[in-house]
Amino acid sequence: MAEADNFFRDTPEPPNFVEKKRKIEEFVARHSNGDTPVVLVTSGGTNVPLEGNTVRFIDNFSIGTRGSASAEYFLEHGYAVIFLHRGRSLQPFTRHLPQRQLLDILEVQTGASGENQLCVKHDQSKTLFAVVEKYQKVQNEGRLLMVDFTSLTDYLHLLRASSLIMDKLGNKAFLYLAAAVSDFYIPRDKMPLHKVQSSNGPLQLSLELVPKMLDALVKNWVCSAYVVSFKLETDPNLLIMKAQQALEKYEHQLVIGNVLDTRKIEVVFVTNNDEQWIKLEQEEIDTGVEIESKIVTSLVERHRQFLNE
Amino acid sequence: MAEADNFFRDTPEPPNFVEKKRKIEEFVARHSNGDTPVVLVTSGGTNVPLEGNTVRFIDNFSIGTRGSASAEYFLEHGYAVIFLHRGRSLQPFTRHLPQRQLLDILEVQTGASGENQLCVKHDQSKTLFAVVEKYQKVQNEGRLLMVDFTSLTDYLHLLRASSLIMDKLGNKAFLYLAAAVSDFYIPRDKMPLHKVQSSNGPLQLSLELVPKMLDALVKNWVCSAYVVSFKLETDPNLLIMKAQQALEKYEHQLVIGNVLDTRKIEVVFVTNNDEQWIKLEQEEIDTGVEIESKIVTSLVERHRQFLNE
Numbered sequence: 001m002a003e004a005d006n007f008f009r010d011t012p013e014p015p016n017f018v019e020k021k022r023k024i025e026e027f028v029a030r031h032s033n034g035d036t037p038v039v040l041v042t043s044g045g046t047n048v049p050l051e052g053n054t055v056r057f058i059d060n061f062s063i064g065t066r067g068s069a070s071a072e073y074f075l076e077h078g079y080a081v082i083f084l085h086r087g088r089s090l091q092p093f094t095r096h097l098p099q100r101q102l103l104d105i106l107e108v109q110t111g112a113s114g115e116n117q118l119c120v121k122h123d124q125s126k127t128l129f130a131v132v133e134k135y136q137k138v139q140n141e142g143r144l145l146m147v148d149f150t151s152l153t154d155y156l157h158l159l160r161a162s163s164l165i166m167d168k169l170g171n172k173a174f175l176y177l178a179a180a181v182s183d184f185y186i187p188r189d190k191m192p193l194h195k196v197q198s199s200n201g202p203l204q205l206s207l208e209l210v211p212k213m214l215d216a217l218v219k220n221w222v223c224s225a226y227v228v229s230f231k232l233e234t235d236p237n238l239l240i241m242k243a244q245q246a247l248e249k250y251e252h253q254l255v256i257g258n259v260l261d262t263r264k265i266e267v268v269f270v271t272n273n274d275e276q277w278i279k280l281e282q283e284e285i286d287t288g289v290e291i292e293s294k295i296v297t298s299l300v301e302r303h304r305q306f307l308n309e
Numbered sequence: 310m311a312e313a314d315n316f317f318r319d320t321p322e323p324p325n326f327v328e329k330k331r332k333i334e335e336f337v338a339r340h341s342n343g344d345t346p347v348v349l350v351t352s353g354g355t356n357v358p359l360e361g362n363t364v365r366f367i368d369n370f371s372i373g374t375r376g377s378a379s380a381e382y383f384l385e386h387g388y389a390v391i392f393l394h395r396g397r398s399l400q401p402f403t404r405h406l407p408q409r410q411l412l413d414i415l416e417v418q419t420g421a422s423g424e425n426q427l428c429v430k431h432d433q434s435k436t437l438f439a440v441v442e443k444y445q446k447v448q449n450e451g452r453l454l455m456v457d458f459t460s461l462t463d464y465l466h467l468l469r470a471s472s473l474i475m476d477k478l479g480n481k482a483f484l485y486l487a488a489a490v491s492d493f494y495i496p497r498d499k500m501p502l503h504k505v506q507s508s509n510g511p512l513q514l515s516l517e518l519v520p521k522m523l524d525a526l527v528k529n530w531v532c533s534a535y536v537v538s539f540k541l542e543t544d545p546n547l548l549i550m551k552a553q554q555a556l557e558k559y560e561h562q563l564v565i566g567n568v569l570d571t572r573k574i575e576v577v578f579v580t581n582n583d584e585q586w587i588k589l590e591q592e593e594i595d596t597g598v599e600i601e602s603k604i605v606t607s608l609v610e611r612h613r614q615f616l617n618e
Contacts, residue, residue, distance in 0.1 A: 047368070055370055055541070056370075093412055094411060094412055102406060103403055103444045107441075109428070117418075117434055118428060118434050118437055119418075120428070128427055131412070194544045202518055205513070205514040209510065232364070233504060235503045260364065260504070
């Protein structure tokens with residue numbers, strides 16, 4: 001625990017930290033009474049700067065597919081969602097918009113009043129209607145809060161702040177920790193100030209281990225919440241074992257294990273009691289079912305049981 | 310030169326390489342006759358994988374602001390543009406679309422025919438009209454080709470391929486190398502296959518220097534083109550010297566020097582003959598003038614003179 005405390009003492013707070021905490025406080029307060037459960041969905045990768053005046057980072061493969069899709073399904077199940085995500089990574093709803101082709105699908109039309117307006121071409125509209133309607137409903141109900149981070153230290157400060165604020169929700173709080181968090185970093189006092197020069201020849205980097213925060217989260221920050229973490233491996237032989245180790249170490253509710261290459265079609269839920277594989281059938285793959293819909297449906301049921309304990 | 314050749318021999322070609330080369334060939338062929346100059350604008354950062362089954366990368370700060378803005382100004386000056394950019398980084402035209410707020414500015418309207426359609430809310434439309442019109446004009450004239458890369462090796466293979474194809478354009482070819490290219494990498498045979506485990510303790514990384522390709526580009530790939538490279542530093546005291554060193558080493562036409570913190574308001578053009586600072590006046594900053602408009606206007610004039618030599 002001292003390790004976690006030292007980390008927060010020795011690292012900078014994220015930009016706009018006070019404002020972000022205020023918004024999270026206000027959102028949680030609005031959903032404190034009543035039955036609406038609140039989920040913190042973390043999404044996307046954290047980066048680790050290599051220089052003080054940062055030109056280079058260590059980053060990871062995650063673009064937020066898992067988290068952004070899952071957030072939509074939690075919203076469909078009636079949850080309020082705090083979406084703590086890597087800036088510029090995928091987000092619920094907007095992830096369905098074609099980045100490039102957006103300008104190809106807009107056209108100037110003459111509206112009913114005779115004025116020019118920009119509209120989505122008719123043949124492209126249908127798919128977008130549903131997205132826009134869902135999004136605007138969720139906005140009107142005030143059930144989605146977007147908070148962004150970039151670096152590892154931004155993320156951990158915001159994770160701790162969010163967790164501490166959500167503690168008042170008791171077992172109504174759900175933590176879905178899908179963000180890909182850096183395991184290694186360079187402490188600020190060991191980082192070079194300026195851009196490392198290639199004229200100095202080959203580069204040696206020494207990276208220290210990031211303290212494992214899940215311990216402090218489960219035991220100190222949100223003691224009654226339903227906490228789900230992820231374990232991603234590239235070697236399938238390590239998967240179940242690493243998931244079980246995490247569960248034993250942190251004593252939270254569930255670890256979702258997945259292998260890099262197959263993560264979009266199968267995951268395994270590891271709890272104290274069971275190991276449950278969730279897989280997409282071929283027909284589901286063919287019809288575009290997202291595995292996150294099945295993941296979240298199962299988790300919502302598990303949370304419901306947890307709430308009734 | 311042997312170093313560059315070995316690099317290409319020892320590194321994988323990018324995905325869809327044959328298709329991408331075909332599109333570049335076709336684009337250049339279409340603009341070979343006539344007066345339209347063709348610029349290769351490179352944009353965004355390259356990443357360097359740290360594992361064979363890649364979970365982690367070294368990446369850099371660049372999101373393609375310089376390149377995407379510059380591409381638009383080259384298009385305005387009548388150039389055909391090959392936009393060789395980091396996938397998911399900023400692109401010409403779409404960079405003006407608000408990612409998040411896009412769903413806030415669309416609404417369902419009833420069209421003239423009584424049908425529902427998705428349109429941009431009236432008060433948001435004006436700014437977007439100009440963008441959509443410019444984009445669609447450029448598309449109709451076939452003057453913009455988008456080619457994407459992700460890793461350092463993707464980028465260098467595509468840079469070489471594009472340059473070799475553009476060689477037939479002689480001095481009509483302009484290379485605007487704004488991409489932030491990794492200086493360091495891990496050769497494939499020195500990379501671990503699987504995700505590095507944090508249970509192994511602190512991490513030591515050894516990175517080798519990437520061969521400087523500008524030499525091969527200027528002397529072998531596009532010998533008659535107008536070549537502009539960038540030099541970014543965090544320490545202003547190094548800027549002019551490093552820019553001059555690059556120019557002497559590679560013998561191309563111009564180096565644009567910029568300091569990380571001030572790159573959006575000032576740059577310096579370094580040539581054999583002169584050092585010319587291009588800066589935004591306070592009034593220009595206040596009215597949203599982009600420095601790239603001034604950069605490109607100056608470069609287009611220099612290219613015009615180069616064409617007349």
